[in-house]
Amino acid sequence: MPLPRLVRHLLGALGASGLLAGCAVTTPPPATPPAFTVTDATPSPLAGQVFEPASGRFVPVDEALARLAAADFVLLGERHDHPDHHALQAFVLDALVRAGRRPALVLEMVDEGQEAALAAWKAERGASLDALAQALDWSGRGWPSFSFYAPLFATARAAGLAVVPGNWPLARIRTLVRSGPDAVPEAERAALGLDRPLPAPAQADLTEELRASHCGMLPETLLPGMAWGQRARDGRMARALADTGPEGGVLIAGSGHTRRDRAVPWVLGALAPGRSVLALAFAEVPDGQQDPRAVPEASAAPVLYDLVWFTPPLPRPPPCP
Template sequence: MRLAALLLSAAAVLAAPAALAQTAAAPPPLPPAAPWASPLAQDHPLVGSFWSTATGERLTPAQVVDRALDSRVVIVGERHDNPDHHALQAWLAEALVVGGRRPAVVYEMMETDDQPAIDAWRAAGPADAAGLGDALDWAKTGWPDWPLYAPMAGTALAHGLPILAGNLPQDTVRRLAREGLPALEAGLAADLALATEDAPVVRDGLADDVRRGHCDLMPEAMLAPMALVQRARDAMMARVVSRGLADPAADTALLITGNGHAREDRGVPLRLAALGIPPEQVLTVAPLEVEDGVVDPAAYVTGREGAAAAAFDIVWFSPRVDDVDHCAALRERMKNKKK
């Protein structure tokens, strides 16, 4: 039924007057497909496919769209520098709108103190989302180039949907790492539902994420403070998502974030539950890069990707950006620095 509604919506768009067609987008191709931007393993048999981690079954793009349309919150992860992952995000953003939903688009990559600049840019009546990067001084943020993130903002702009900055400001993050929760302004820890301590399995998992994310090179004493930072970032994104749901211009929320933040067991979904948005209302979709010779989707859930893959509702397989061992490169830089 949802697919039929999607097709009817697409037909209505195509039949609309020219003035309406300028603001209502045609449905995106199903599924996201070649030509792939990432160069490695493009011919891998899993590339371009969706899989349910709960059932181990392959899903059609239409089934993925149906599940997204039936969710209050859709969280789509990414490897930040993989362009194909951003294409998936853009596809889902457009599919939600074509299916009749009005998502508030929330970005991990934008900090909450960026919101006035976002609002000022919109108030100026931009024709498209290209200039938002300049308004946010994106080139200095350290994130991949703005054109990778612009399509989702473009969908929001074209349909009058909220664009929300979801992350903690960097100065808050630094204070939090040094001073802990007391560094947060009055009431913020409670507002983010951070006052209650996490279960040990969640704390240990966050610490392990920090350890692995820093190639086992971070001093042990820094693991707990950095895990707190991760927890607080997830909580802030959850709070902004909940604000997006309350916006009269929206009826759902789409969060653009890294795969780590999208995890159901200790990422944003866990923080959403603390704010009263239960897991059954949240859909998590994680794009994963394929590995040479690993053609069984279950291996990505139980193998090296491990709990990371199992912690999402749906995984989508893409080619790889590179085969660089970033930890080896970091160790080499640190060794050279000590000399």
């Protein structure tokens, strides 16, 4: 644990014991997560539980929060359209703040071309969250309802957290997909942790995931560029986290960007060696499912996430015709 973090935790312990009279006492994190808004006809007993894939054990929520509070970088992987994933992300961020952490908030949904809009909103006292949504053109950029993410911005503002863009502008992403590695100068590739190839199994798995996510209808010639675009986004998010300073950061992103074997945690291993990373995925568990290993995110070979927080599934139409 870095010295500043250690000192802060020691001071927090002293304050909790009453030995620092007159000093602010860190408020403990809330013990009860928010109730699920998505319900099942046959709910799984796994919903609401936190699972550790590496050990195969269930982890109490309080223990999970303590581990999250101790990590330099916390990665919270979501299904973008699932309201309960967003409610739990807000719960975790609030718990970290209550535990004395002041991490930067890094979001996949905000790109580096929107830094000025973020700064203007933060500087204008009393500016509403609706004003921020308009400044970021949230509804026009294809993300789910801003109401899902508003509690994160509200906590960040109340706690004085930096809000950091985690993504490339859309035009740059299109160039990355079209032109591949040639679209990124060599020095920038190194700064983004993109100067080393993925392990062959991870690269093959990424390509297959992209193929399946497009229902097998994507021309094979486009897959290498799509895979590079995904890696470039991982590098951009990892760089944003690595630059957050001693307080570290919390990443809000799709769970494909937060898996340990090939995404942001893998890149952070090169960009921020020696700093701790905890990757948590919020994962939908099918109706009635009782085996945690049946949920793909809870795989043990390879281990994709440090922790998996199970939620009910959100009803959706079949993804492929």
